[in-house]
Amino acid sequence: MTSTPIPADDAATLEQIPDCEQIDLLLPDMNGLLRGKRVTREALEKVYQNGVCLPMSLIATDITGNTVEETGLGYDIGDEDRLCRPVPGSLRVVPWQHRPMAQLLLQMEDGQGGLFEANPREVLKRVVQRYADRGLTPVVAVELEFYLLDAELTHDGRPQTSINPATGERNRTTQVYYMQDLNDYQAFTDAVADACLAQGIPADTAVAEYAPGQFEINLKHRADAVAACDDAMMLRRAIKATAEEQGMIASFMAKPFVDQAGSGTHIHVSVLDAAGNNLFASTPDQPADALRHGVAGLQRASRDCMLMFAPHANSYRRFVLNAFVPLNDAWGFNNRTVAMRIPHSDPANLRIEHRIAGADANPYLVTAAVLAGILQGLEDQGDPGPPVVGNAYEQTGHRELYWRDTIKDFMASDFVTRHFGASFRHIYGQQKLKELRSFSREVTTLEYDWYLRQV
Structure with a gap:
């Protein structure tokens, strides 16, 4: 009989969710938004055993959900997937759903045997x-x-x-x-x-x-x-x-x-x-x-x-x-x-x-x-x-x-590089710079109020 790859704490949680149908796999991005996938209960053991693939660019998508090419995580690397594995002990029931569901935190790997260092959770862990x-x-x-x-x-x-x-x-x-x-x-x-x-x-x-x-x-x-x-x-x-x-x-x-x-x-x-x-x-x-x-x-x-x-x-x-x-x-x-x-x-x-x-x-x-x-x-x-x-x-x-x-202060900061890593400084800085440029291109209601008839 094959043993389940689900850790004991998570297995115990799963037992308390009778007839669990689906699990939300959650990867917090740099803006603190939860991205990921929803899988069936039947797929959960495979997720624990083999992980699940998600685009590396998800970590640094902008607030509108678009890839920030300046980070180097998009077309430059072919928008590669990275394996994401469950954070042990993070499985929880989702009580507000009308059908039995659970949620599970993910952590992204870097493709070289470690965890992706620019992932906000990894930044804090270091x-x-x-x-x-x-x-x-x-x-x-x-x-x-x-x-x-x-x-x-x-x-x-x-x-x-x-x-x-x-x-x-x-x-x-x-x-x-x-x-x-x-x-x-x-x-x-x-x-x-x-x-x-x-x-x-x-x-x-x-x-x-x-x-x-x-x-x-x-x-x-x-x-x-x-x-x-x-x-x-x-x-x-x-x-x-x-x-x-x-x-x-x-x-x-x-x-x-x-x-x-x-x-x-x-x-x-x-x-x-x-x-x-x-x-x-x-x-x-x-x-x-x-x-x-x-x-x-x-x-x-x-x-x-x-x-x-x-x-x-x-x-x-x-x-x-x-x-x-x-x-x-x-x-x-x-x-x-x-x-x-x-x-x-x-x-x-x-x-x-x-x-x-x-x-x-x-x-x-x-x-x-x-x-x-x-x-x-x-x-x-x-x-x-x-x-x-x-x-x-x-x-x-x-x-x-x-x-x-x-x-500008962030992108020039030795303190940020020393404590959080050059990769994080580059990716987060480029993400925010892209958002600033996109925001600055918009014509606001206030501009119409101030300028449309007056100038």
Whole structure:
């Protein structure tokens, strides 16, 4: 009798999905979109045994789904396939489908016996390995903000805030942390909680955020940064699917409304030594040297890595004054106006909350950039300056960010090459440059409003 190639954990999960008919094979790309294939249950053993072929160019397709030839992964190599194999232990039920289904993460090989180094998940794994080489373990938690929007767009294709399920009226007011909003949307939050329970996603907190129909769901911290980002990717999928099932759109767009708050991805990080002690453990009046050094590393890395925090044209709409979005590299304790916030905590659990990235960013790449910055800071033992007390917007300069500039900074960065590899720098940079050029060629509605009759 031949033994099944399915790992024990995944086989056990499969047994809990009676009559499973299909499995979604998921490969996260550089934009954080899930690409892949859907296979039948009968084909699953073959997938585990032999892998499945997907075009190498999928990793760096642009936001519209087109191959970016400038990456060198398209026609230059004949649009070659690469074997993709399952990530062991990643098989999960898909509870929102009406027929029994599962999903499975994939990792792409490079054709030379290793894994494709520019794959965002692999980029993060290499940074985490450098921590392990030093006897250190980063502990990571991800917070995701998003909007629940009406599934029906306006006549000119613009989004609308959702209809409140309890009142039947469109959301127009802001009630941050308002419990009534959670009650009104309980059918949605309950369905997301059920999906998380079924998929083993450790979500533990939901709050109503700073705009009508904006919410945040937090994930528990993990001493496995890659798994923490896997959780974030699967949570995003569950949120979007649940919203669609309930007649809404869940959007992680950084700034869907010009006059409302943007949505961010906040990364919480502490670092444990080999004995399990938190290097950042300290108090606000006597911050640990490791904490200060880690913050200094993040400050120095922010310009080089800004493209990983703000990857799209819309990302830059979010950076506006007095909107709880960092316009500087300041740090401080219990202060939401800074980029690197040290949340209120008992000394043993002190951590850095990195607040720069938008909700539209790829969690693997954001976390890789944050961890690389901290690690570089620990090695350089830099000084971040004094923590800001009070309103950082009034005490620091405001940087002006432009997509074209961050692409140039990224593509010229030795920091990016050193921590993430020359291949990743080239492929991601070319992908974003292609998107910028495509975006810049479009004639916008605002241009017609300003120029059509006036000039």
